[in-house]
Amino acid sequence: MRERSLRQANWVGHVLAVNAPPPLRHWLTAGGSLTAKLKSHADTFRVQVLHQHVATCLSDEARAIGLHRPGRVWEREVLLRCDNAPVVFAHTVVPMSADATDWPLFSALGERSLGTTLFGDPRVTRGTLEYARLRASHPLALRARAALAAEDHAALEEQLLYARRCLYRRRQGTLLVTEVFLPRVTRLVPRTSNTRET
Numbered sequence: 001m002r003e004r005s006l007r008q009a010n011w012v013g014h015v016l017a018v019n020a021p022p023p024l025r026h027w028l029t030a031g032g033s034l035t036a037k038l039k040s041h042a043d044t045f046r047v048q049v050l051h052q053h054v055a056t057c058l059s060d061e062a063r064a065i066g067l068h069r070p071g072r073v074w075e076r077e078v079l080l081r082c083d084n085a086p087v088v089f090a091h092t093v094v095p096m097s098a099d100a101t102d103w104p105l106f107s108a109l110g111e112r113s114l115g116t117t118l119f120g121d122p123r124v125t126r127g128t129l130e131y132a133r134l135r136a137s138h139p140l141a142l143r144a145r146a147a148l149a150a151e152d153h154a155a156l157e158e159q160l161l162y163a164r165r166c167l168y169r170r171r172q173g174t175l176l177v178t179e180v181f182l183p184r185v186t187r188l189v190p191r192t193s194n195t196r197e198t
């Protein structure tokens, strides 16, 4: 049982329950598109796709997407970069039961932000945000660390990672987005000019 708990996070409905550092709180609780918020804090913004493939969902996300046990999903993982700094590791899963009409743009997203397809579609409904503090042993913490270059590893070792997740629905489909906030997100400051997408 202990082994399993090390791989799971305790997802809660209120950000104060995870005791996130104050500089992270407005990122964790931000409404609307995270992409839009990040773009307003950078001169350049980029979605670095790590992979998009069939996988087995994580043990602490199966129930959230309506599965009784971890099952096959479409999985997309990306790093969101502001001025080339990795600031968010994002993990999205869609149950294989979904068909192409549920998420018509998901499979061909490439380096376009998922957010631009979710927040622009009146058929998409957004659930409530959940929050968690990720142990270094959590699969998403391990994957975020693996995705970063060595120069960022030191920052990760010093601190816990804070994440949020949200369930989106469209027609009969569900889609779960989990965003792991990386330490460098707290260095971002609002920009007044428009951001170039690179």
Ligand SMILES: C=C(O[C@@H]1C=C(C(=O)O)C=C[C@H]1O)C(=O)O
Binding pocket: 032, 033, 034, 035, 036, 047, 076, 077, 078, 080, 088, 090, 091, 092, 112, 113, 114, 115, 116, 118, 177, 179
């Ligand atoms: C859901 C959004 O899309 C963002 C972009 C993602 C992607 O391209 O895979 C994943 C999670 C989000 O951080 C958003 O912008 O709010």
